[in-house]
Amino acid sequence: SSGLPIIHHGKCVCELPPSHRFPMGKFPRVFHFLLKDQVITEKQVWIPEIASEDVLSCVHSEDYLKNFINGTINEAEQRRTGFPWGGTVLAAEVALQRGLACSTAGGTHHAFPNYGSGFCLLNNLAVAAKYLMNKSPSKRKILIVDLDVHQGDGTAFIFKEEPYVFTFSVHCGKNFPLFKQQSDLDVSVEDGLEDEEYLSTNSHLPGVLETFRPDLVLYDAGVDPHWEDELGRLRLTDQLYQRDLYVLRAAVSRGIPVATVIGGGYSDIDKLALRHSIVHRAATK
Numbered sequence: 001s002s003g004l005p006i007i008h009h010g011k012c013v014c015e016l017p018p019s020h021r022f023p024m025g026k027f028p029r030v031f032h033f034l035l036k037d038q039v040i041t042e043k044q045v046w047i048p049e050i051a052s053e054d055v056l057s058c059v060h061s062e063d064y065l066k067n068f069i070n071g072t073i074n075e076a077e078q079r080r081t082g083f084p085w086g087g088t089v090l091a092a093e094v095a096l097q098r099g100l101a102c103s104t105a106g107g108t109h110h111a112f113p114n115y116g117s118g119f120c121l122l123n124n125l126a127v128a129a130k131y132l133m134n135k136s137p138s139k140r141k142i143l144i145v146d147l148d149v150h151q152g153d154g155t156a157f158i159f160k161e162e163p164y165v166f167t168f169s170v171h172c173g174k175n176f177p178l179f180k181q182q183s184d185l186d187v188s189v190e191d192g193l194e195d196e197e198y199l200s201t202n203s204h205l206p207g208v209l210e211t212f213r214p215d216l217v218l219y220d221a222g223v224d225p226h227w228e229d230e231l232g233r234l235r236l237t238d239q240l241y242q243r244d245l246y247v248l249r250a251a252v253s254r255g256i257p258v259a260t261v262i263g264g265g266y267s268d269i270d271k272l273a274l275r276h277s278i279v280h281r282a283a284t285k
C-alpha cells in the first residue's frame with residue numbers, strides 16, 4: 001500500500017441504513033467520508049488485529065481483563081461493537097515504519113488500569129504507548145499529545161511514574177473529569193475559548209518535543225473542543241484543521257513519527273464524522 005497509512009477496522013458500511021450501523025457508528029462514518037471525498041483510497045487501509053489479552057495486560061489489571069473479556073464481551077462481540085482495540089497499536093507500529101499513520105478510531109483516554117470511565121473501557125493510547133515503549137531493546141520514549149477537550153486522566157495516572165512516557169493534555173478545566181490527574185504538562189483552559197486563544201496553546205509543543213525528544217508521538221485529535229459539540233464547552237470552529245496541521249508538522253519536521261487517533265466528539269453523526277476526518281485531511285497535506 002502507498003500513501004498515508006489509514007488504520008481502519010472493518011468495511012465501509014455506508015450502504016447500510018442507519019439502524020444497522022454499529023453503536024459506535026462514528027468510526028465507519030469517518031472512513032466513509034475519507035473515501036467519498038477522495039482523501040484516501042482503499043489501498044491505504046491497514047486492518048488491525050483485535051488487541052490480545054497479553055498486549056492489554058501491559059496496562060490493565062488481570063482481574064479487570066478477565067471479567068471484561070470473559071464476563072462482558074467476547075471477541076466476536078468486540079468486532080461487532082466496532083471497538084477496534086488493536087487499531088492504536090497498529091497505527092503506532094506503522095507510524096514508526098512510515099513516519100505518519102492515522103487511525104479512524106481510538107483515544108479512549110479516561111480508562112484506568114482496573115476500571116472504565118467516561119465512555120472508555122480500555123485505554124488504547126496507554127496500551128499502545130506502553131507496548132511500543134517496551135518493544136524496543138533500548139526503551140522508546142513516547143509523547144502523548146492529548147487535545148481532546150477532556151483531560152486524559154486515565155493516561156496521566158497510568159504514566160505518572162513513567163519517565164519514558166510524557167503526557168501533555170490541553171483541556172477545558174471545568175469539563176469532565178471533575179477530579180483531574182496530573183499529566184506531565186497540563187494546560188487547562190476556560191469555558192468558551194475561541195480559535196485564536198486555543199491555537200496559542202500549541203506553543204508549548206516545540207519545547208516539549210525538543211526537551212523530551214520522543215521516538216514517537218501519539219496524537220489524540222479529539223474534536224470535542226468544537227463549538228457545535230454537545231459536551232465540549234469551548235467555541236472552536238473547523239480551524240481544528242490548523243491545530244492538527246500544527247501538531248503534525250511540529251513532529252514530522254523534527255523527524256519524529258506520529259500516530260493519530262480521533263478521540264472524542266459528540267454531535268449529529270455525519271457532521272461529527274466529517275469533523276473527525278479533519279485530522280486525516282491535515283495528514284495528507
Ligand SMILES: [Zn+2]
Nearest residue numbers: 148149150264
Ligand atoms: Zn473528550
